[in-house]
Amino acid sequence: MSNLDATFSALADPTRRAILARLALGEATVMELAEPFDMTQPAISRHLKVLEGAGLITRRVEGTKRPCRLAPAAVNEIDQWLGMLRKALSANYDRLDDVLAAMKAEK
Amino acid sequence: MSKMTLKTEGDRHVVVTRRFAAAPEAVYRAHTEPALIQKWLLGPDGWTMPVCVNEARPGGRIRYEWVNGEGAGFYVTGEYIELVPFSRLVHVERMHMPDATPDNHVETNFVPDGTGTLMTMRMTLPDAATRTAMLSTGMEHGMEASYVRLETTLK
Numbered sequence: 268m269s270n271l272d273a274t275f276s277a278l279a280d281p282t283r284r285a286i287l288a289r290l291a292l293g294e295a296t297v298m299e300l301a302e303p304f305d306m307t308q309p310a311i312s313r314h315l316k317v318l319e320g321a322g323l324i325t326r327r328v329e330g331t332k333r334p335c336r337l338a339p340a341a342v343n344e345i346d347q348w349l350g351m352l353r354k355a356l357s358a359n360y361d362r363l364d365d366v367l368a369a370m371k372a373e374k
Numbered sequence: 375m376s377k378m379t380l381k382t383e384g385d386r387h388v389v390v391t392r393r394f395a396a397a398p399e400a401v402y403r404a405h406t407e408p409a410l411i412q413k414w415l416l417g418p419d420g421w422t423m424p425v426c427v428n429e430a431r432p433g434g435r436i437r438y439e440w441v442n443g444e445g446a447g448f449y450v451t452g453e454y455i456e457l458v459p460f461s462r463l464v465h466v467e468r469m470h471m472p473d474a475t476p477d478n479h480v481e482t483n484f485v486p487d488g489t490g491t492l493m494t495m496r497m498t499l500p501d502a503a504t505r506t507a508m509l510s511t512g513m514e515h516g517m518e519a520s521y522v523r524l525e526t527t528l529k
Binding site (some may be wrong): 317353354355356357358359360363364365366367368370371 | 378380390392394395396400401403404410413414415416417418419
């Protein structure tokens with residue numbers, strides 16, 4: 268459960284969500300991530316630490332660089348959400364079937 | 375009966391299709407008349423829509439407010455761009471949780487399909503980052519709903 272709490276607070280920040288979106292396109296270094304966000308590298312590093320702590324990204328060592336990539340857990344979270352959206356929409360449209368049937372009956 | 379499909383397309387689109395056993399006119403009305411919308415556009419179990427504004431004309435306002443009876447709630451605001459009676463709706467919308475998400479551009483088409491209707495809803499987000507942001511924002515909401523369900527199950 269503590270990991271879910273960490274996931275929620277990690278995702279509560281729009282910059283961190285945008286970082287995840289960028290990483291969904293592929294691995295990136297801190298420098299590459301800092302550029303589009305108009306933020307300093309230390310500020311980006313702090314966000315990365317939170318994301319790493321929540322298990323949403325992983326980092327590897329490559330010389331002096333530590334490129335980041337999306338962790339499988341983050342991909343699963345997104346898939347899970349798509350599954351929930353699918354479920355919520357399906358429930359809506361099943362209800363709409365009933366509404367349409369009632370409209371037909373009223374005629 | 376008819377199954378719904380939901381897929382992502384490119385990096386900015388989410389496309390949903392669904393068949394209905396009613397004519398396009400009825401499906402279109404169920405998307406534009408508040409008294410009808412409040413009966414089905416509810417999401418997870420336990421949620422209701424006490425406020426529903428839907429001004430079905432170009433420039434008309436949209437406002438949907440949902441609550442779950444346990445203190446949680448959020449709302450969507452939007453504006454209509456184009457309406458072709460009984461066949462097409464184009465609008466923009468944003469979710470407030472309470473911060474507004476970037477605009478989601480939504481095109482909904484209703485095409486006759488035998489005696490029924492094939493609906494295609496195509497959502498376009500400004501960029502890939504926004505789509506992921508929308509997905510992660512919705513994810514928190516969805517997770518909350520499932521926690522509520524879990525609590526009910528455990529009682």
